[in-house]
Amino acid sequence: MDEWRIGELAERTGVTVRALHHWDHIGLVSPSRRSAAGHRRYTAADAERLYRVLALRQLGLGLEEIGDVLAGDLPLPAVLTAHLRRVEEQLAALQRLQTRLRSALVPGGSSGDVLDLVREVSAVEETTGKYFTPEQLEVLAQRKAELGPAVEAVQARWPQLIAEVEAAIADGTDPASARGQELAAEWRGLLEQFHGGDPGLRESLYRMREENAAEIETRYGGPSPATIEFITRANAG
Numbered sequence: 001m002d003e004w005r006i007g008e009l010a011e012r013t014g015v016t017v018r019a020l021h022h023w024d025h026i027g028l029v030s031p032s033r034r035s036a037a038g039h040r041r042y043t044a045a046d047a048e049r050l051y052r053v054l055a056l057r058q059l060g061l062g063l064e065e066i067g068d069v070l071a072g073d074l075p076l077p078a079v080l081t082a083h084l085r086r087v088e089e090q091l092a093a094l095q096r097l098q099t100r101l102r103s104a105l106v107p108g109g110s111s112g113d114v115l116d117l118v119r120e121v122s123a124v125e126e127t128t129g130k131y132f133t134p135e136q137l138e139v140l141a142q143r144k145a146e147l148g149p150a151v152e153a154v155q156a157r158w159p160q161l162i163a164e165v166e167a168a169i170a171d172g173t174d175p176a177s178a179r180g181q182e183l184a185a186e187w188r189g190l191l192e193q194f195h196g197g198d199p200g201l202r203e204s205l206y207r208m209r210e211e212n213a214a215e216i217e218t219r220y221g222g223p224s225p226a227t228i229e230f231i232t233r234a235n236a237g
Contacts, residue, residue, distance in 0.1 A: 003033060003041040010225050013050065017225075018232045019210050028067055029053055057207070059086055139198065154193045161186060165227050175233035184234035
């Protein structure tokens with residue numbers, strides 16, 4: 001029988017250890033078995049429930065709503081069908097945007113091409129709207145305007161900081177050490193530039209990262225699950 005420790009499940013799925021701990025705490029996804037030594041273990045059934053949670057969150061449901069859905073024993077095929085429909089809609093929007101971008105790059109493109117491009121960009125940005133309310137997006141726009149050139153400095157620092165954390169992990173640095181605490185403090189500071197201490201924005205940011213961890217890491221060089229786990233442990237130290 002396949003069984004995983006929480007760290008193993010996090011590594012296999014891309015879901016952070018922090019998220020798994022939280023979902024276990026609220027009873028959404030809990031390990032259902034224990035090892036001979038009494039350590040909790042996730043089973044294949046637990047992994048399937050984890051997938052249902054992730055799929056339902058991608059459909060825009062909150063954790064409380066997801067708990068209600070799962071309590072009704074929603075069949076997995078129904079979750080898969082709804083998830084597939086959502087993915088297909090996103091792919092279609094991206095494909096339309098790709099076509100408009102290519103058209104706009106052709107010399108002599110018309111103003112209609114530009115208007116179509118604006119419309120397709122708006123469609124893709126609906127993904128952002130799934131995580132942030134209009135009010136939050138307005139706050140983010142204001143913060144970006146207030147920060148001005150500092151935004152570019154923050155963006156440039158992220159890949160450097162991620163590389164430094166990865167190097168610390170490779171060197172066997174203890175997250176609770178002075179170096180671990182230093183890295184975690186700067187990490188929190190950069191995030192602060194984004195959410196400004198607003199708990200709602202912070203939660204939306206974490207949710208977006210957790211649900212798109214693999215894509216963020218692959219396409220944008222975002223932090224790996226191991227990197228996030230290191231920072232989480234350092235923050236808890």
